[in-house]
Amino acid sequence: MPRLERIHGLAIPAPRFTRWALVYFLKFVALPGLLLLLLADVALYFVFRHWLDACYGVLCFFQ
Numbered sequence: 001m002p003r004l005e006r007i008h009g010l011a012i013p014a015p016r017f018t019r020w021a022l023v024y025f026l027k028f029v030a031l032p033g034l035l036l037l038l039l040a041d042v043a044l045y046f047v048f049r050h051w052l053d054a055c056y057g058v059l060c061f062f063q
Contacts, residue, residue, distance in 0.1 A: 045057065
């Protein structure tokens with residue numbers, strides 16, 4: 001049974017996490033964060049690989 005809160009004498013349901021909250025979280029928090037991390041990873045790859053001539057990442061150790 002959902003918990004009801006009283007505001008100005010009216011019984012309203014308590015706040016809850018909805019599907020729209022998940023959509024907005026993914027769209028405005030998760031995706032931009034992942035994009036920034038992806039761009040940083042690509043930039044670091046090119047810096048290490050071409051400017052420093054060093055190995056970057058786990059997969060290059062197996063080459």
